[in-house]
Amino acid sequence: MHLQMREDMAKYRRMSGVQPQSFRDLETPPHWAVYDTSLELLGRQEAGLALPRLEEALQGSLAQMESCRADCEGPEEQQGAEEEEEDGAGSQGGLYEAIAGHWVRVLQCRQRCVEETATRPGRSFPVPDFLPSQLRRLHEAHAQVGNLSQAIENVLSLLLFYPEDEAAKGALNRYQAQLGEPRPGLGPREDIQRFILRSLGEKRQLYYAMEHLGTSFKDPGFQGLSLVGDDAFLDYHRTPGPLQLSSLRHLEKSSDVLLLEGVTLTQDSRQLNGSERAVLDGLLTPAECGVLLQLAKDAAGAGARSGYRGRRSPHTPHERFEGLTVLKAAQLARSGTIGSQGAKLLLEVSERVRTLTQAYFSPERPLHLSFTHLVCRSAIEGEQEQRMDLSHPVHADNCVLDPDTGECWREPPAYTYRDYSGLLYLNDDFQGGDLFFTEPNALTVTVRGVGGVTARVRPRCGRLVAFSSGGENPHGVWAVTRGRRCALALWHTWAPEHREQEWLEAKELLQQSEEEEEEEEEEEMPSKDPSPEPPGRRHQGVRDKAGKPPRVREEL
Numbered sequence: 001m002h003l004q005m006r007e008d009m010a011k012y013r014r015m016s017g018v019q020p021q022s023f024r025d026l027e028t029p030p031h032w033a034v035y036d037t038s039l040e041l042l043g044r045q046e047a048g049l050a051l052p053r054l055e056e057a058l059q060g061s062l063a064q065m066e067s068c069r070a071d072c073e074g075p076e077e078q079q080g081a082e083e084e085e086e087d088g089a090g091s092q093g094g095l096y097e098a099i100a101g102h103w104v105r106v107l108q109c110r111q112r113c114v115e116e117t118a119t120r121p122g123r124s125f126p127v128p129d130f131l132p133s134q135l136r137r138l139h140e141a142h143a144q145v146g147n148l149s150q151a152i153e154n155v156l157s158l159l160l161f162y163p164e165d166e167a168a169k170g171a172l173n174r175y176q177a178q179l180g181e182p183r184p185g186l187g188p189r190e191d192i193q194r195f196i197l198r199s200l201g202e203k204r205q206l207y208y209a210m211e212h213l214g215t216s217f218k219d220p221g222f223q224g225l226s227l228v229g230d231d232a233f234l235d236y237h238r239t240p241g242p243l244q245l246s247s248l249r250h251l252e253k254s255s256d257v258l259l260l261e262g263v264t265l266t267q268d269s270r271q272l273n274g275s276e277r278a279v280l281d282g283l284l285t286p287a288e289c290g291v292l293l294q295l296a297k298d299a300a301g302a303g304a305r306s307g308y309r310g311r312r313s314p315h316t317p318h319e320r321f322e323g324l325t326v327l328k329a330a331q332l333a334r335s336g337t338i339g340s341q342g343a344k345l346l347l348e349v350s351e352r353v354r355t356l357t358q359a360y361f362s363p364e365r366p367l368h369l370s371f372t373h374l375v376c377r378s379a380i381e382g383e384q385e386q387r388m389d390l391s392h393p394v395h396a397d398n399c400v401l402d403p404d405t406g407e408c409w410r411e412p413p414a415y416t417y418r419d420y421s422g423l424l425y426l427n428d429d430f431q432g433g434d435l436f437f438t439e440p441n442a443l444t445v446t447v448r449g450v451g452g453v454t455a456r457v458r459p460r461c462g463r464l465v466a467f468s469s470g471g472e473n474p475h476g477v478w479a480v481t482r483g484r485r486c487a488l489a490l491w492h493t494w495a496p497e498h499r500e501q502e503w504l505e506a507k508e509l510l511q512q513s514e515e516e517e518e519e520e521e522e523e524e525m526p527s528k529d530p531s532p533e534p535p536g537r538r539h540q541g542v543r544d545k546a547g548k549p550p551r552v553r554e555e556l
């Protein structure tokens with residue numbers, strides 16, 4: 001603030017009849033005010049009161065960062081032209097050079113936004129470690145008031161900045177011990193994850209430009225995210241490879257903190273002898289596998305009661321095949337045919353897989369779910385002796401594989417918009433049923449022949465195998481010769497127009513049910529009914545008036 005103005009303000013404050021609340025600072029970005037209040041409250045040991053302010057300050061900081069970043073894409077200014085002279089980008093005058101030069105300036109400008117956001121108005125230097133220190137206060141305050149899950153989310157976010165921070169690692173261990181059983185859904189905050197992955201991705205592009213286009217880039221070295229001197233990182237940029245090789249993999253190298261707590265990378269592409277393949281473990285707890293298996297069973301049971309007998313597999317006459325979509329699950333739950341727990345978990349887990357697949361394979365470009373399918377394959381009793389077939393013949397997920405040449409045609413009837421595939425397994429108590437990858441032209445794999453198989457994966461609860469959906473990843477499933485093998489199959493796409501609409505519908509349906517349940521609970525609260533009816537039978541048909549569908553069972 002200007003000195004003269006500050007003196008004037010001091011004078012006004014001393015005038016009689018002027019209340020402190022008469023002053024409103026229209027210049028200071030609002031997050032600084034809440035930030036200061038939160039620090040004051042923490043100083044007075046008021047963790048509970050400080051928490052909402054700490055959260056608001058962090059959100060505010062991130063929002064200011066966004067608006068600063070957006071300004072970087074404004075029209076080219078004089079300054080841009082001057083820099084161009086200096087660093088030589090675009091000096092050849094070609095169109096591509098000009099585009100690259102422009103993009104490099106946008107990225108450099110965005111990198112400066114962190115410092116800008118961390119600099120108080122009127123000051124010349126940023127608050128050191130602005131974001132990490134907010135996360136540290138957040139996890140400590142949450143822990144103080146007993147919000148262990150949130151404490152863990154915040155300390156995991158802090159560890160993304162400083163993977164080796166002993167204090168944070170110690171705190172994480174303490175919180176986990178206090179919480180008891182591991183919660184696979186707990187990970188770093190999404191907003192921070194997004195911020196870090198994006199920032200690292202942009203730094204990577206800047207280093208690339210520095211190496212290959214001769215531009216200059218001074219890494220501001222902010223907040224533990226400086227890549228200067230990180231040899232592994234620089235080596236990685238010197239090695240040619242697909243651009244979407246992820247920053248997450250870089251993070252992994254420097255720490256064992258993965259994006260979701262409890263998730264570990266079991267095999268990467270190299271270990272799986274291919275490209276863009278990964279096996280990750282620990283995505284589900286045994287209890288969660290149980291809930292999803294029960295959902296598959298209940299849904300199949302509901303189908304059987306309505307005359308549907310679980311059809312023969314489209315791939316082999318020796319197995320039965322049951323598939324459940326998210327929408328069907330939500331509809332069954334809404335009609336009361338099955339409980340809603342499984343349907344809700346199905347949605348939550350599919351989002352978990354999407355986040356992880358995006359972070360691993362495509363951190364700079366959003367991936368959307370295009371289809372989610374809970375599939376169980378069961379051996380048909382007494383038909384297994386002479387089997388020579390596979391549960392799922394060798395194929396690629398987004399193209400038509402030519403058996404002779406190994407070429408893969410990305411055209412209909414293939415689902416050409418699928419970009420990444422994921423299989424999240426729920427059980428291992430069956431015989432056969434391993435997934436395998438092959439050479440592109442090894443289409444003669446049978447139960448007995450293993451020629452051309454490059455890798456195999458044994459299903460088990462919470463194991464995710466994820467891979468790019470193209471001809472580089474031909475795969476199949478060995479025959480399931482005893483028992484029932486259940487998996488959640490998920491396909492991801494970069495194309496927003498192929499986003500799974502049914503997923504959103506399912507989410508809405510389940511939310512409506514939840515809201516109605518809450519309303520019902522509220523309605524019932526005041527009258528202390530001595531003999532409440534069992535849940536599910538309350539209010540049957542009563543809601544017709546309100547235009548909402550009656551909650552009656554479809555069939556019994």
Ligand SMILES: O=C(O)CCC(=O)C(=O)O
Binds near residue numbers: 392435
């Ligand atoms: O269930 C599996 O392991 C693989 C299934 C598959 O490849 C597919 O459905 O496209």
Ligand SMILES: [Fe+2]
Binds near residue numbers: 421
């Ligand atoms: Fe497949």
